[in-house]
Amino acid sequence: MPLGTLDRTPPPFFKQGPSALSKLMVCSALALFLMVADVRFRITQPIRASIATVLFPVQWLAMRPVLAVRTVEDYFTSLNAALKNEEAARRKLIVQSARAGQVEQLINENAQLRKLLGLRERLNTPTQTAEVLYDAADPYTRKVIIDKGLAQGVEAGSPVIDESGVLGQVTRVHPLISEVTLVTDSEQAIPVLNTRTGNRGIAYGDAGRHGSGGLELRYMAANADVQPxxxxxxxxxxxxxPPGIPVAKVAKVERRPDSAFARIVCYPQAQVDGVRHVMVLKSLLSQIPPRPAPEDAAQPVAKRPARK
Structure with a gap:
């Protein structure tokens, strides 16, 4: 047996030094000390600044390929979106060109019919533009806030539209802002006309009721002539x-044998989500002249002179 093992000491290869627990406690105390010292005395701030300064060129060079790839992706994405928008604009231009030829003829026919029937001309509705500031904080309603109020002449009940159709109605007016309830709100209702059949109905907001976030044409008979x-x-x-402003398009018609009414789901024509600029119309009720006071039908009858 080697004499080096008689002193009961481990060989140099198996010497471990301090235990792992001791190392953990020392490192934890050192880390805590450095964090406190950094917070109170900011002793590591110059070190971090120096390291960041030295590593900045490396970071700049490393980000060049990433930024180049992003630039190329943005370019092709923008190009694709521009091509799609151009195609949609051309289609819309073709449709508008086809309709433009019929506008003058329809205007002349409308004027002749109104003269024939003795109808008055349609009221000219005053308008003003507004910008949507933010959505209302109530999660159970569909409302937006616009930057026009009493100071600009906005009245409660005024219709609000965008470039595509009816957006909603002013329900609350403040001095500088107004609250607009969207057509998809569950408490909003608007009389509508089916342009294909001429049938009238009432469209109710359906946001949150069936999870559709659109409108529902209620109380229509199950055999009513309504199509998607x-x-x-x-x-x-x-x-x-005012009559003739687009409100919605029929998306789905459900006719159930156990119900006398059909369930008609519609989606709004206006951009109810993310709209920025709107137009506030003046309510027709405020433009109609007041009814003239009834004149006294019975006039006092002059007394006839008595016969002699």
């Missing part, structure tokens, strides 16, 4: 919305 794709416009019978 029918355009619904304002009928004007409520005296609030």
């Amino acid at each position: 794709g029918d355009l619904l416009t304002t009928s004007g019978v409520d005296g609030v919305y």
Whole structure:
């Protein structure tokens, strides 16, 4: 047996030094000390600044390929979007060109019919533009806030539209801002007219009711002539919305044998999500002249002179 093992000491290869627990405690205390010292005395801030300065060129060079790839992706994405927008604009231009030839003829026919029937001309609705500031904080309603109020002449009940159709109605007016309830709100209703059949109905907001976030044409008979794709416009019978403004398109018609009414789901024509600029119309009720006071029908009869 080697004499080196008689002193009961481990060979140099198996010497471990301090235990792992001791190392953990020392390192933890050192880390805690450095964190406290950095927070109180900011002793590591110059070191970090120096390291960041030295590593900045390396970081700049490393980010060049990433930025180049992003630039190329953005270019092709923008190019693809531009091509799609150009194609959509051309299609819309073709449709508008086809309709433009019929506008003058329809205007002349409308004027002749109104003269023939003795109808008055349609009211000219005053308008003003507004910008949507933010959505209302209430998660159970569909409302937005616009930057026009009493100071700009906005009145409660005024219709609000965008470039595509009816957006909603002003329900609350403040001095500088107004609250607009969207057509998809569950408490909003608007009289509509089916442009294909001429049938009238009432469209109710359906946001949150069936999870569709659109509108529902209620109380229509199960055998009513309503088809997907029918355009619904304002009928004007409520005296609030001018007639002929697009409201929604029919998306789905469900006819159930156990119900006398059909469930008609529609999606709004206006951009109810993410709209930025809107137009506030003046309510038709405020433009209609007041009814003239009834004149006294019975006039006092002059007394006849008595016969002699």
